[in-house]
Structures are given as C-alpha cells and as structure tokens.
Amino acid sequence: MPEPSSFLEKTRAVLVAVQLPGVSDEEQTESLVELRRLAKTLGLQVVAPAVVQRRDALDPGAVVGAGKRDELAQIVTAHDVDVVLVDHEIGPSQARNLEKVCGGVDVMDRTAVILEIFRRHARSRAAKAQVEIVRLKYLAPRLREQGKGKGDRQRGGIGGKGAGESALELDRRKIRDRIAELTGELDALDTERRTQRARRKDLARAALVGYTNAGKSTLMRALTGSDVLVADKLFATLDTTVRALDPPTRPRILVSDTVGFIKKLPHDLVASFKSTLDEALEASLLVHVVDASDAGFERQLHVTEEVLAEIGAGDVPRLLVFNKIDRVADAATAAANLTARWPGSLVVSARRPDDVARVRDALVAAFAADLEERELHVPYDQQARRADIFAACQVLEERYVDSGVIFRVRAPRGFA
Ligand SMILES: Nc1nc2c(ncn2[C@@H]2O[C@H](COP(=O)(O)OP(=O)(O)OP(=O)(O)O)[C@@H](O)[C@H]2O)c(=O)[nH]1
Numbered sequence: 001m002p003e004p005s006s007f008l009e010k011t012r013a014v015l016v017a018v019q020l021p022g023v024s025d026e027e028q029t030e031s032l033v034e035l036r037r038l039a040k041t042l043g044l045q046v047v048a049p050a051v052v053q054r055r056d057a058l059d060p061g062a063v064v065g066a067g068k069r070d071e072l073a074q075i076v077t078a079h080d081v082d083v084v085l086v087d088h089e090i091g092p093s094q095a096r097n098l099e100k101v102c103g104g105v106d107v108m109d110r111t112a113v114i115l116e117i118f119r120r121h122a123r124s125r126a127a128k129a130q131v132e133i134v135r136l137k138y139l140a141p142r143l144r145e146q147g148k149g150k151g152d153r154q155r156g157g158i159g160g161k162g163a164g165e166s167a168l169e170l171d172r173r174k175i176r177d178r179i180a181e182l183t184g185e186l187d188a189l190d191t192e193r194r195t196q197r198a199r200r201k202d203l204a205r206a207a208l209v210g211y212t213n214a215g216k217s218t219l220m221r222a223l224t225g226s227d228v229l230v231a232d233k234l235f236a237t238l239d240t241t242v243r244a245l246d247p248p249t250r251p252r253i254l255v256s257d258t259v260g261f262i263k264k265l266p267h268d269l270v271a272s273f274k275s276t277l278d279e280a281l282e283a284s285l286l287v288h289v290v291d292a293s294d295a296g297f298e299r300q301l302h303v304t305e306e307v308l309a310e311i312g313a314g315d316v317p318r319l320l321v322f323n324k325i326d327r328v329a330d331a332a333t334a335a336a337n338l339t340a341r342w343p344g345s346l347v348v349s350a351r352r353p354d355d356v357a358r359v360r361d362a363l364v365a366a367f368a369a370d371l372e373e374r375e376l377h378v379p380y381d382q383q384a385r386r387a388d389i390f391a392a393c394q395v396l397e398e399r400y401v402d403s404g405v406i407f408r409v410r411a412p413r414g415f416a
C-alpha cells in the first residue's frame with residue numbers, strides 16, 4: 001500500500017466495503033456515510049456509488065470476489081477514479097490485490113484515511129509526534145520496492161516534515177530509529193505535562209469526551225469562553241485543552257476538550273492518545289457529548305463507552321449530554337424519549353445559551369455534591385496556600401487565630 005501522503009493530489013474516490021455477518025444493512029450504510037465524511041475531510045470527492053459485498057469473512061487475499069471485481073474495475077474506469085477507499089483495515093497483500101483489480105489506482109484503507117486526517121490536523125509537538133509514530137508503525141510492513149505501481153511515485157514525506165525523505169527511502173531500520181527518537185521527544189514532553197497536571201491535581205475537573213463531531217469543542221467554547229477550534233470536520237481536535245468555567249465558579253471548575261473517538265479506531269492510535277487523554281482520565285466527571293441528530297448516535301455512544309473502558313476510564317462518573325437537538329425533527333418528543341431512556345441525561349443544543357447554562361448548572365451541582373465541609377488550618381508562614389484554597393474550595397468562613405488562619409470550606413473530596 002502506498003504511503004497516504006501520495007493521495008494528497010488525488011480527488012476522485014470510490015468506496016468499497018465487505019459486509020460481514022452480524023452487520024445489519026443499517027449499520028453498513030452508517031459506516032459508509034462515515035467513510036464518505038472521512039473522505040470529505042481529506043478533500044476527496046466520492047464519485048460513484050459504493051461497492052458493497054456480503055461475505056462470511058474478510059478474505060486474507062482478495063478483498064472482493066469475482067463478480068464485484070468486474071463491477072469495481074468498471075466503476076474505476078467509467079468514473080476516472082484515482083483512489084479506492086476500503087471500509088476496513090486491510091493488509092499489504094490485500095491492498096496489492098485490489099490495486100491490480102483496479103488497474104493500478106491507489107488503495108487506501110480506513111486506517112490510512114484516519115491516520116492522514118490525524119497527520120493533517122495535528123498541531124502541537126506532542127500530537128505530531130504521536131501521529132507520526134503510529135504512521136511509521138503502519139507504514140513499515142507496507143513498504144515496497146520502488147517503481148512498482150502507480151502509487152509509488154515519490155511525493156510528500158513521512159509526517160510531511162521537511163526532511164524530504166519519502167517512506168520508500170527510509171528502510172525499516174531508519175523507521176525504527178525515528179520511532180525511538182520521537183518516543184524520546186514524547187517522554188520529555190510528558191514530563192512537562194505531568195508537572196502541569198500535578199498543579200491542577202486538587203482542582204475540580206471535568207472532561208468533554210465523545211464521538212468525533214459530536215460538538216465537544218462547541219460546548220467547550222460556550223462553557224469556558226475559550227476559542228478552541230470548531231469545525232465540521234472529523235477529528236478537528238487532537239489536543240487536549242484545559243480551561244476554567246467562565247463566568248468563574250467557586251470552587252473553580254476546569255473543563256478539558258479532548259480528541260474524539262470513531263469506530264474501528266486503530267489500536268495504536270488509541271494507545272498513543274492515551275497520554276493526551278490522561279488529562280481527561282484524571283477528571284472526576286466525564287461529560288459524554290453525543291450528537292443526537294446523527295442517525296447512528298446510539299452506536300456512537302456505545303463506541304465511545306467501549307474506548308473509554310479500553311483506556312481505563314470506565315468507572316469515572318458520567319454526565320450524558322445529547323447535543324444538536326436543534327437539528328432533530330420533533331425535538332420535544334425526541335428529547336422526552338432520550339431522557340426516559342437515559343435518566344439523568346441532558347438534551348441540549350450547544351448553540352443555545354440557555355441550554356449551555358443547564359450544562360453549566362449540572363457541572364456545578366455535580367461538583368457541589370462532591371464537596372465536603374472541612375476546616376483547614378493554615379499557619380501564617382504558609383499564606384501562599386491561600387490562593388490554592390480559594391481556587392479549589394468554597395470558602396464559608398475565615399477565622400484568624402494565634403497560629404494562623406482557619407478556613408471553614410467546602411472542599412473537593414481528597415483536597416490536601
Ligand atoms: N446544529 C448544531 N450544530 C452543532 C451543535 N454543536 C456543534 N455543532 C456543529 O457540529 C460541528 C462539529 O462541532 P465540534 O464542536 O467541532 O465537534 P467536536 O466534538 O469537537 O469534534 P472533533 O473535535 O472533530 O472530535 C461543527 O460544525 C459545529 O458547528 C449544535 O448543538 N447544533
């Protein structure tokens with residue numbers, strides 16, 4: 001399989017899927033709608049109807065069978081297709097086979113599509129390094145000798161970095177060296193991040209999590225007055241951003257915006273984003289945002305829950321927020337059904353200030369319930385602690401005694 005960067009100048013795509021047993025027609029359709037949106041996020045135009053084949057299993061050799069092979073070859077020629085997108089992760093030989101069937105045009109699997117989006121959207125050094133590591137691991141077994149197929153022209157470099165090396169110039173040993181170098185870079189960044197996180201340890205923290213495009217960043221903006229990126233793209237956000245609720249609350253509540261999830265998320269990618277998501281894992285409340293206007297929202301909700309469990313956040317308390325209700329027909333009935341089915345959830349539009357205020361109130365209430373009344377004694381020579389107390393607690397009373405100040409507070413559980 002050629003390296004994803006070589007698709008940058010291609011625009012005309014066709015989708016291929018193998019419908020396996022246990023996958024309903026509805027689910028198959030949703031999956032293809034999603035792949036189409038992934039393609040659109042990359043600037044690819046899907047020019048023909050998808051080719052869907054029912055099979056008992058994904059064949060390790062040929063992805064499509066004899067009949068569909070001709071159909072696909074015809075579509076590729078008739079629509080002048082540049083790239084075939086497969087709705088599964090496929091191996092190098094499957095890809096080569098499919099390329100042959102399609103007269104040499106490039107083949108890109110779901111993982112490659114997602115990796116390319118991540119590569120383009122990565123902004124911070126950490127995100128760039130994480131994505132590059134996963135890409136290198138993905139590419140290593142797929143490297144081919146030069147000049148074998150249409151997709152092997154040397155363009156773009158791994159990770160789009162200025163090094164000017166293409167995947168083909170880098171042999172596997174060089175790839176290993178580069179991965180080691182990037183891992184070292186990440187470790188250094190991690191130390192930095194840990195220090196920052198330690199400083200926030202005692203504060204009330206909530207994290208916005210959910211399927212990609214659910215509206216996490218939109219809600220983040222509305223809740224905190226920050227200017228995080230909002231875009232009708234999949235995986236617009238790759239970095240975790242942390243901001244306090246604004247207008248401020250006592251105690252201060254920090255909210256983090258995080259990378260979105262998607263089904264069939266490559267495993268390495270999940271692992272690499274674990275460090276980014278650690279931020280979220282330390283939160284005492286996860287605000288799970290769901291796009292209620294998406295036909296597949298229920299499946300998306302489950303995928304998110306599965307990934308959360310996978311990264312070790314299965315037990316963190318949740319606030320379930322169904323978003324984009326403004327886009328749902330007969331919103332009142334839909335909202336009633338959602339709250340009946342998921343008691344304690346909120347149904348909102350992140351675009352409506354009143355709804356955002358309800359989310360805010362729910363956050364404040366969740367943390368208030370978690371506060372315990374205590375007395376803290378702070379000696380006069382440790383008055384620097386005063387700012388920490390005011391940031392993290394509701395201060396009910398301040399008494400001056402000989403040895404220092406006694407604060408009667410409502411503090412988050414475990415506040416030191
Ligand atoms: N109609 C409507 N659109 C919304 C709402 N919330 C978000 N959107 C739109 O949905 C798209 C995705 O919103 P984001 O906030 O970027 O979604 P996200 O969950 O951060 O997505 P990723 O960062 O890609 O995971 C944008 O075009 C938003 O304007 C809403 O309540 N109603």
Ligand SMILES: [Mg+2]
Nearest residue numbers: 216217236237
């Ligand atoms: Mg976002």
